[in-house]
Amino acid sequence: xxxxxxxxxxxxxxxxxxxxQEGAADDAERSRSTTxxxxxxxxxxxxxxxxxxxxxxxxxxxxxxxxxxxxxxVSVEQAVQAAxxxxxxxxxxxxxxxxxxxxxxxxxQQNPAVLAAVxxxxxxxxxxxxxxxxxxxxxxxxxxxxxxRVRAVGETGLDYFRTGPEGRPVQEESFRRHIEIARxxxxxxxxxxxxxxxxxxxxxxxxxxxxxxxxxCFSGDAQLAxxxxxxxxYMSFAGTVSxxxxxxxQDALALADPGLILVETDAPFLTPHPYRGRPNASYMxxxxxxFMAGHRGADLEQLCSQVMANTLEVYGAF
Numbered sequence: 001x002x003x004x005x006x007x008x009x010x011x012x013x014x015x016x017x018x019x020x021q022e023g024a025a026d027d028a029e030r031s032r033s034t035t036x037x038x039x040x041x042x043x044x045x046x047x048x049x050x051x052x053x054x055x056x057x058x059x060x061x062x063x064x065x066x067x068x069x070x071x072x073x074v075s076v077e078q079a080v081q082a083a084x085x086x087x088x089x090x091x092x093x094x095x096x097x098x099x100x101x102x103x104x105x106x107x108x109q110q111n112p113a114v115l116a117a118v119x120x121x122x123x124x125x126x127x128x129x130x131x132x133x134x135x136x137x138x139x140x141x142x143x144x145x146x147x148x149r150v151r152a153v154g155e156t157g158l159d160y161f162r163t164g165p166e167g168r169p170v171q172e173e174s175f176r177r178h179i180e181i182a183r184x185x186x187x188x189x190x191x192x193x194x195x196x197x198x199x200x201x202x203x204x205x206x207x208x209x210x211x212x213x214x215x216x217c218f219s220g221d222a223q224l225a226x227x228x229x230x231x232x233x234y235m236s237f238a239g240t241v242s243x244x245x246x247x248x249x250q251d252a253l254a255l256a257d258p259g260l261i262l263v264e265t266d267a268p269f270l271t272p273h274p275y276r277g278r279p280n281a282s283y284m285x286x287x288x289x290x291f292m293a294g295h296r297g298a299d300l301e302q303l304c305s306q307v308m309a310n311t312l313e314v315y316g317a318f
Contacts, residue, residue, distance in 0.1 A: 046279075054285075058285060059263075064096070064267060065267075083281070083283045084113070086283050086285070089113065094190065095119055096119070097124045105147055116151065117188075120174055122163065122175065126163045146185060152188040153189055156190070182210040189212065212313070216236050216264065216266070235253075235256050237292060239266075239276070253295055261292075267280040267284070
């Protein structure tokens with residue numbers, strides 16, 4: 001199933017199959033620009049084969065349909081249809097800045113299987129602050145968060161991987177302002193936490209929180225999982241949980257309260273094993289969820305049912 005296997009193009013959802021000519025994706029504000037792996041080898045930009053459908057429906061609770069990976073142009077409707085064919089009944093389209101948040105709102109308003117999350121990503125917060133544009137951007141996010149189809153404020157939080165120490169105070173200020181918006185607007189809070197577990201927890205404990213807090217693309221270990229269990233914070237697992245070197249995340253999954261587990265793609269990033277490095281999409285959720293069931297020793301149907309119930313508890317009905 002890995003890189004050495006011959007690709008069955010007919011098994012790839014039709015909208016994701018390679019085509020000779022492709023233009024820019026409609027409304028796309030961002031793209032995954034790199035075409036090489038860290039070792040310098042060329043990335044395989046062919047989407048993986050569709051997995052076996054899940055026995056019960058679930059929701060991809062974090063994806064980026066406005067990011068392109070390579071030249072492939074896939075519409076929101078096509079993405080939703082491909083996901084539905086394998087038991088992924090809907091998705092949360094997540095904003096990282098004002099344009100992508102506006103895209104998320106439009107997508108949710110136009111498609112009943114899509115809900116929206118809006119925010120300024122912590123790395124973008126630092127860049128906007130340098131240009132004196134952060135206040136206006138957060139004000140726009142506050143406006144968008146009032147829309148009925150917007151069910152979360154995020155992804156917001158702290159990122160110490162891409163932003164150096166000089167940008168951390170601005171990230172924290174932005175994080176706290178997003179928390180206040182989520183609480184006041186009655187929305188869930190989707191957290192981006194990269195190499196910043198201790199400070200993310202500190203800020204959360206400082207603030208008056210909305211009732212539903214989600215650690216998107218959970219990247220912590222057993223210790224952070226225990227903290228989430230104690231506080232009722234949801235843990236959303238992406239394809240990273242299936243990576244062979246992700247023992248800390250796998251330990252967290254094993255300890256996570258079943259009532260706090262969610263699943264996501266973070267597409268087009270973080271494609272699950274055995275397709276790591278290739279483009280990701282919501283139809284890939286079953287690979288991650290099957291790994292999660294196996295790792296927890298759980299019945300797949302029961303896990304699907306639990307994850308779906310958790311998702312609806314966080315975001316409400318579609």
